Amino acid sequence: MPLLEVKNLSVRFNTDDGVVHAVDDVSFSVNKGETLCIVGESGCGKSVTALAILRLIQSPPGEITNGQIFFNNKDLLALSESEMQKMRGNDIAMVFQDPMTSLNPVFTCGYQIEEALLLHRNLSKREAREQAVEMLRLVKIPDPHKRAGEYPHQLSGGMRQRVMIAMALSCDPALLIADEPTTALDVTIQAQIFELLHELKQTRDMGMIFITHDLGIVAELADSVAVFYAGKVAERGKTRDIYEDPKHPYTVGLLHAVPLLDETQERLHVIPGNLPDPTCYPVGCRFYDRCERKTEKCLAQPLEFPAGPGHMAACFHMVP
DSSP: OOSEEEEEEEEEEEETTEEEEEEEEEEEEEOTTOEEEEEOOTTSSHHHHHHHHTTOOOTTTEEEEEEEEEETTEEGGGSOHHHHHHHBTTTEEEEOSOHHHHSOTTSOHHHHHHHHHHHHSOOOHHHHHHHHHHHHHHTTOSSHHHHHTSOGGGSOHHHHHHHHHHHHHTTOOSEEEEESTTTTSOHHHHHHHHHHHHHHHHHHTOEEEEEESOGGGHHHHOSEEEEEETTEEEEEEEHHHHHHSOOSHHHHHHHHTSOOTTSOOSSOOOOOSOOOOTTSOOSSOTTGGGOTTOOGGGGSOOOOEEEETTEEEOOSSOOO
């Protein structure tokens, strides 16, 4: 059985402008020790999917309207709130996008790690403090004893992100969700964070979902990839298949938009148009207005079609 299996997940938000179908009939799975990268443009439902797995969708205005989320063969959507609280941070942990807003500015970094240990591990305050320092050492923060007593504003962006990772890993979760954890960091720090996450995943044999809009980093991290577009999965498969033999026109457009350092490239490829309005998605394929391969057949909603072993694409006209 997969470590995590998401089946036909749908999430909507009731807003003043109408009903936003942020995630619509999404399915994927993650095995133990595997990294799944979820990629796509901003607003395609990546972060909402992650929040839905942890049942952190604010209601109202949001609600999970359909689907099942199985973790270790247990349906998370069927659990009570108290049962779910025991799983958050313990069995499933999440690293959020912005560490400055995710960390509490009035508590020290060490205390915020200790809090999770006291809640889930039943340690004494002294044991929790020692474990918090050890976690800071694990994520390669220099002088961890000193840093544990400092506040988030006293640390750099890279250090704060390492504190977030230490907090997420403190209870040894089976699944880690990293939601664009390097967005606000410079390239050098990004590389260090990627290396750290990869190293920790291997040593702990945990599953990981890595959410990003940058296909340039996916090849280094991912075992498999799910390409999201307008709340749906456009294509999913092993990383090698997605990079070497992409089938959905949207995936091809994303890959062509990645700058190549070893070739002369006057202009980057641009996918024409914009994401459709999530309050009134078009009938049929949601990529229809931007697709160069569209025909009248695409006015019907495409299902996922097999493109190879473990490789699926939701397109009537897959790229040969």
